[in-house]
Amino acid sequence: MxxxxxxxxxxxxxxxxxxxxxxxxxxxxxxxxxxxxxxxxxxxxxxxxxxxxxxxxxxxxxxxxxxxxxxxxxxxxxVEKGLWPRVGSGEHAEALAWIVWGSVTLGGSIFRIFHNTSEWFPADARNAIQAESARQEFDGQLKILDQRLQGREYLVGDRFTLVDAANAAAIAWALSFIKVDTSGLSNVTAWLDRSTRRPANQATQGA
The missing domain is CATH 3.40.30.10 (Glutaredoxin)
Structure with missing residues (x-):
């Protein structure tokens, strides 16, 4: 390999x-x-x-x-490492839904904010109205995520999976430059802390 x-x-x-x-x-x-x-x-x-x-x-x-x-x-x-549901199972269907949601729906809002606020893009390509619209969408999506995490520690099943890694990485990066009031998102806050503290994620920092 x-x-x-x-x-x-x-x-x-x-x-x-x-x-x-x-x-x-x-x-x-x-x-x-x-x-x-x-x-x-x-x-x-x-x-x-x-x-x-x-x-x-x-x-x-x-x-x-x-x-x-x-x-x-x-x-x-x-699958054999317990980090991904068996293909064809109900949990696999949920995993695909939430990981795609994190990239397409949530990720789309994050990119629109980044595109319209970051100095990586020319000033005349940024649009404050688009940025604010995307911020509102991002706020709403975090609330959806908080509801999903009500009564559970991770997004799919009863253990950490690669779905959590994919989505936690995206949100942690986004929150580093997007100001969001997370005081009412206790489930998201706890999940994000629990996920990002994992040794595997810590091993990538600064690498």
């Missing part, structure tokens, strides 16, 4: 990094400097023609898109 992980810290690659650590899989890391344009080099474009991180090469086969990578790793390696 050969796995090579291409990443940049503090991007969507971070959640794949966390997942790899949770699975305990041996892998090689290749850090890309986005500001220097490493993602546009021919050797990386051969792996991901979209010129984005993360990317993964498993036994010579390239993959990109963090959500696809996490689902693949879960289906292939996560």
């Amino acid at each position: 050969s796995i090579t992980f291409y990443y940049t810290p503090n991007t969507s690659a971070s959640r794949v990094h966390w997942v790899l650590e949770e699975l305990g899989m041996p892998y090689d890391k290749v850090k890309l400097d986005l500001r220097a344009g490493d993602q546009h080099k021919p050797e990386f474009l051969a792996i991901n023609p979209n010129a984005k991180v993360p990317a993964l090469v498993v036994d010579g086969t390239p993959m990109f898109e963090s959500l696809a990578i996490i689902i693949y790793l879960g289906d292939r390696f996560g």
Whole structure:
């Protein structure tokens, strides 16, 4: 088994990094400097023609898109480690729903806020009205998540899974630059703290 992980810290690659650590899989890391344009080099474009991180090469086969990578790793390696529901089970259906929700619905709001507020994008490309609209959506989505976590410690089943890693990583990153009053979101706050304190996530910090 050969796995090579291409990443940049503090991007969507971070959640794949966390997942790899949770699975305990041996892998090689290749850090890309986005500001220097490493993602546009021919050797990386051969792996991901979209010129984005993360990317993964498993036994010579390239993959990109963090959500696809996490689902693949879960289906292939996560079941036997108790980190992913068995394919075809009811919990697997729930896992797919919540992990896609975290990337598409919640992630869409996060990206709209980032796109309209971050200096990574030109000033004339930012829109304050769009940013505020996305902030309101993000607030509502956190409330949905808080309701889901009522009476449970994790999003799917009775134990931590890769669904929690994927969503907690995205929300922790978002909350680092989005000001949100989380005082009424006790379930989310406890879940986020419980998840991000895991040794696998801590091992990725600053790496």
